[in-house]
Amino acid sequence: MVYCRSDAACLCLSCDRNVHSANALSRRHSRTLLCDRCNSQPAVSRCAEEKISLCQNCDWDGHSGSTQASGHKRQPINCYSGCPSAAELSGIWSFVEDFPSTVGLNCDQGLGLMSIDENSASTYWGPPENSSTVDLATMSNINGLENDDKLDAWMESSSMSPSNPMPCSVNQPAGSVESKLPKGLGICEDDDIYEDFDLSFENYEELFGMSQNQPGQLFEDEGIDSLFDVKNMPDSSGQGGFVSSSAGQAKAMQAACSIAASTDSLMSNAGAKSDSNLYLPARQARSSLSLSFSGLTGESSAGDYQDCGVSSMLLMGEPPWYPPGPENSLPTASRDNAVMRYKEKKKTRKFEKKIRYASRKARADVRKRVKGRFVKAGDAYDYDPLCQTRSC
DNA sequence: GGGTAATCGCAGTCCACAAAAGGAC
DNA sequence: ATGTCCTTTTGTGGACTGCGATTAC
Secondary structure, eight states: OEEETTTTEEEOHHHHHHHTTSSHHHHTOOEEEBOTTTSSSBOOEEETTTTEEEOHHHHHHHHHSSHHHHTOOEEEOOEEESOOOHHHHHHHOTTOOOOOTTTTTTSOTTTOOOEEEGGGGGGOOOSSOOOOOOOOGGGGGGTTOOSHHHHHHHHHHHTTOTTOOSOOBSSOOTTOSTTTSOTTOOOOTTOGGGTTOOOOHHHHHHHHTSOTTOGGGGSTTTGGGGGGOGGGSBOSSSTTOSOOSHHHHHHHHHHHHHHHHHHHHHHHHHHHOOOSOOOOOSTTTTTTHHHHHHHHHTOSOHHHHHTOHHHHHHTTTOOOOOOBOTTOOOOHHHHHHHHHHHHHHHHHOOOSOOOSOHHHHHHHHHOOEETTEEOOTTSOOSBOTTSSSSOO
């Protein structure tokens, strides 16, 4: 099973092949393995010891608590686009021993060329890579398939296999955010900003370390400062942790700053609407905070988010969600800086509409309309902005 | 205090088209 | 590396609409 982020869909290789060979645009969709544990999120790492692919959350759940599991060797899982062959898939997912040799053969010549999205693994901050070659459980039954018929048979069965409880679906996984979002807050296809916008309540809890039924506690005691509490900072030195070097520390700092920047959106929205039904991204819950909350209230104009440099940075595959760890601490000075920058930004924050292209505004200002809608030049109109009266 | 209807306000949607952006060569 | 041509995407405002919140009964 693979996960297509653009479609927010879980697909077997057969469906993946069919869906993503349809046109040039669909071929560009970035896909990756499905998490073997939750079967709903894209996998970002492979645990060599457990021989399973894990999404960010499951990886964290499984490798953060016990010291034994935290030492597991994990390797990042790359994404691919196009219609890769078996050899190409084996190349990027070396831990899968046997891909059907005919994978991707029905794609149009020249258009099915695969590309590997190395960046997809950039969110993985696990221990040094240690390649492993193991079978994917869901692919263990493909051995011996050597021709198209067998491949197709396998592919058909793979979507219904008892060992694979999740049938192919182009719909949002149950509990995904799209179906719960207010009208108009859908997920933009092919927009990286909205990738993996699929946090469920359990992630909310992980994100804030408290029940989603208690949003008021979020800032109850220490206000915004509570978000920068060092106790919530990631473990930068723990065994098997996500950050384990000076570079990791820098990322931790960056994450803190990210939170600072993102939190002003969070605060403004939390204050405007005490809505406990907030949905946050899972894989990049932290990094997407700004966008998510802004979107929920609609307070931010298009220019607002586009001009938000910090958020942009966060959305470019920068640090993933940090697990809370008591041992890790961010220097107090950095925390103070983060708080100060948050306060400064909050002071200067403006929500009024910003015109990005004056020429377009000038054009729109003189466009003739029918019930507010633009009309073709020469067509009848009921409103001309250049005339003081209607139906000039 | 609870239920229902009326009212209010917010935010999304629609439209055409020039400008901007991006891709191919 | 640069320039040209072509296609695709973006952004712009007023009216309308749907829906949640509020108010009145």
